[in-house]
Amino acid sequence: MPRPIHATIHTGALRHNLERLRAAAPGARLWAIVKANAYGHGIERAYEGLRGADGFALLDASEAERVRALGWRGPILLLEGAFEPRDLELCSRLGLWHVVHCDEQIDWLGRHKTQQPHRVFLKLNSGMNRLGLAPARYRAAYARLQALPQVDEISLMTHFSDADGDKGIAAQWAVFQHATDGLPGERSVCNSAATLRHGHDAAVRGDWVRPGIAVYGSSPDFPVHDIAHWDLRPTMTLASKLIAINTLRAGDSVGYGSTFTAREPMRIGIAACGYADGYPRHAPTGTPVLVDGARARTLGRVSMDMLAVDLTGVPQACLGHEVTLWGLAGNGAALPIDEVAHSAGTVGYELMCALAPRVPAEAGE
Numbered sequence: 001m002p003r004p005i006h007a008t009i010h011t012g013a014l015r016h017n018l019e020r021l022r023a024a025a026p027g028a029r030l031w032a033i034v035k036a037n038a039y040g041h042g043i044e045r046a047y048e049g050l051r052g053a054d055g056f057a058l059l060d061a062s063e064a065e066r067v068r069a070l071g072w073r074g075p076i077l078l079l080e081g082a083f084e085p086r087d088l089e090l091c092s093r094l095g096l097w098h099v100v101h102c103d104e105q106i107d108w109l110g111r112h113k114t115q116q117p118h119r120v121f122l123k124l125n126s127g128m129n130r131l132g133l134a135p136a137r138y139r140a141a142y143a144r145l146q147a148l149p150q151v152d153e154i155s156l157m158t159h160f161s162d163a164d165g166d167k168g169i170a171a172q173w174a175v176f177q178h179a180t181d182g183l184p185g186e187r188s189v190c191n192s193a194a195t196l197r198h199g200h201d202a203a204v205r206g207d208w209v210r211p212g213i214a215v216y217g218s219s220p221d222f223p224v225h226d227i228a229h230w231d232l233r234p235t236m237t238l239a240s241k242l243i244a245i246n247t248l249r250a251g252d253s254v255g256y257g258s259t260f261t262a263r264e265p266m267r268i269g270i271a272a273c274g275y276a277d278g279y280p281r282h283a284p285t286g287t288p289v290l291v292d293g294a295r296a297r298t299l300g301r302v303s304m305d306m307l308a309v310d311l312t313g314v315p316q317a318c319l320g321h322e323v324t325l326w327g328l329a330g331n332g333a334a335l336p337i338d339e340v341a342h343s344a345g346t347v348g349y350e351l352m353c354a355l356a357p358r359v360p361a362e363a364g365e
């Protein structure tokens with residue numbers, strides 16, 4: 001028998017979340033962001049749930065080829081654009097749209113030989129200071145692109161650093177508006193948090209929204225709001241089984257470093273899931289798990305291949321019983337990935353992206 005751990009990608013939940021984001025930004029077209037192998041879900045496994053999007057946005061040419069191989073003929077956007085001049089050949093061949101975030105990428109376009117002018121998204125650095133042209137250089141870059149025969153339509157974009165937090169989008173939005181004022185072209189500024197929080201505002205939602213994390217059933221502003229608040233559903237379940245049951249006496253400890261010690265006799269279970277499966281090693285004692293669909297907690301340090309769970313509240317649990325690390329239990333109970341991430345001091349993004357290749361995964365409802 002194979003090791004009992006496995007992941008399920010919930011096609012129906014992806015579809016639901018996509019519709020939910022559409023409703024949050026009525027009339028805008030929607031990029032499904034599938035970078036990082038669809039946030040760890042697997043592009044091929046997620047595709048059926050995401051094909052209702054208006055386009056797919058990603059980073060790697062190889063990911064674009066995989067989306068085309070699935071039969072997608074609509075828009076695909078390279079979010080970081082070309083990494084070297086050669087990448088533009090692939091853009092021409094596969095009909096990819098691409099971000100232009102620096103002057104060098106404009107130089108490359110100017111030297112690129114193509115029959116097919118490229119659709120580009122000119123990115124403004126509105127304050128995050130990662131990618132994008134400085135506001136003072138934005139119009140000149142726009143004019144350079146406009147003059148190139150290699151360039152078709154130019155769209156305008158930026159990315160918010162604080163759409164999910166207290167600082168919000170106001171300052172960056174003002175920079176974007178000022179820098180793009182009067183320029184023709186479609187606009188795209190909203191990630192998940194901005195789509196959910198500001199998508200009702202026609203100016204902010206613009207022509208294209210770019211939600212990633214919310215499509216994958218994680219709340220961008222957890223713990224302020226959980227997925228239930230945003231009416232989102234878990235799209236990934238990581239489940240395993242109990243492969244051992246132990247009884248601890250008072251004073252017995254569990255796992256490497258003996259970081260948990262029992263104060264009184266207790267039953268514990270060992271689940272076949274560890275950090276080599278993508279479960280966060282830093283998840284401390286008390287991180288939530290579901291055993292037979294009932295809430296329980298982890299105990300002690302997470303090992304490479306195993307972790308311990310407290311069976312005090314689930315006395316019926318025995319060998320072979322179900323442990324849900326995140327997502328949906330067999331009885332329908334949900335453990336949002338955000339709760340596990342929060343307990344481990346990280347975010348849902350990191351956990352889903354880190355799902356290990358050794359975990360068998362399949363698409364399901």
Ligand SMILES: *Cc1c(COP(=O)(O)O)cnc(C)c1O
Pocket residue numbers: 033035079159190191192193210211212213214220
């Ligand atoms: C990853 C990414 C997004 C999606 O962000 P989420 O927080 O996951 O919604 C949007 N736009 C760009 C440019 C990105 O790189």
